Amino acid sequence: MSEERWKKIEDRLALEDVLNAYCAAIDSLSDMDGLLACFTEDAVLDLGGINLPRFDGHAGIRYFFTQVFEDMTHHAHFISNFTVARMDGDTATCTAYVMGMGVARDGQSVLVYVKYFLDYVRTPSGWKLSRFAESGLMPLPESLTGIHGRD
Amino acid sequence: MSEERWKKIEDRLALEDVLNAYCAAIDSLSDMDGLLACFTEDAVLDLGGINLPRFDGHAGIRYFFTQVFEDMTHHAHFISNFTVARMDGDTATCTAYVMGMGVARDGQSVLVYVKYFLDYVRTPSGWKLSRFAESGLMPLPESLTGIHGRD
């Protein structure tokens, strides 16, 4: 019972840490290893909710962010309202609000206010994202598909 | 003594959860039950600090947000700097910073940077807000009263 109480708190903080690590990696515009370490091998990055493609597994995620890292000069993703929506021992679903922004080499800039929907699984090396989806909280700017929508 | 340590951490996270649930509800523009569940029956929503009226109890809060839900097409409230200012067993006072934004059906948009002042009480069904007040951190836009100030 005490162990359960520990787990509830430690897991919650660990789940939030993974999301912060994801942001630090994508905002570094270079740390692909750190980025992939946040995801299970077969994780799905589904950007359909913001009118962008779906990417499957480390290979797909690497493909998308290789392009992003090349295209952008600045990237920043501010997390808030982190919430554990469901926790079931070794799987969890969380949501978060995100203010995401960036500047592209071609001069375009982008600013989005979105909600993340995050499925996690507990692995021997800690919690990892198994599914990552998002949808707009505010209207999405056209520059989002202008910058990231080449596929 | 150990129980006290547990309570301090669990309560803090639970208090933050209530605020996140409040935001999720008002940003859904539909979940009135989820919204009211964040407040005690006799809670006060005092928007005087941002030049809007004060609403009393579930009836008052329902009245205000019925209008808000009708008026808005988008709503997003990003919480940060959540702080437990006072914790006293079964009551607590917290503060938080909020970036709140929305788009109204009439085309107006609004963006505010405010501070929330939150009084909570512990109830049989968990912590609930008993008083909710806010004040501007940055100058408030005229569209705030343009959109919400009909009363």
Place this chain on the structure above:
Amino acid sequence: MSEERWKKIEDRLALEDVLNAYCAAIDSLSDMDGLLACFTEDAVLDLGGINLPRFDGHAGIRYFFTQVFEDMTHHAHFISNFTVARMDGDTATCTAYVMGMGVARDGQSVLVYVKYFLDYVRTPSGWKLSRFAESGLMPLPESLTGIHGRD
């Protein structure tokens, strides 16, 4: 062992509390005592990463913020992505994302998206900042040095 688990969680929350207290103090534009209480006596506030000077100790920090408090009519610093990068018993290093904004008496306004790099030490009166540095996540506006860059 159990004590270690407690410490890990309690320290993490306490470290975040110090940063929130720092923001509350600088955003109050008046609470110099609350601000200095966040720092060790010999703390370094190094703003070189955003093209501003470095300030040493309580005297230096007081000097800088005396000017800031005089110059500004509004100030707001929204913290997110708080991360404990290193924790070593009585010292710790954390990072956080910050959206900082303000309005100056001379009419200029400023908005920055930066990352804080925070060194802490545990003292008899709790965790305090021993080194505070920051760098831009997004391009910095010229008004930043226009408002704060007099030195």
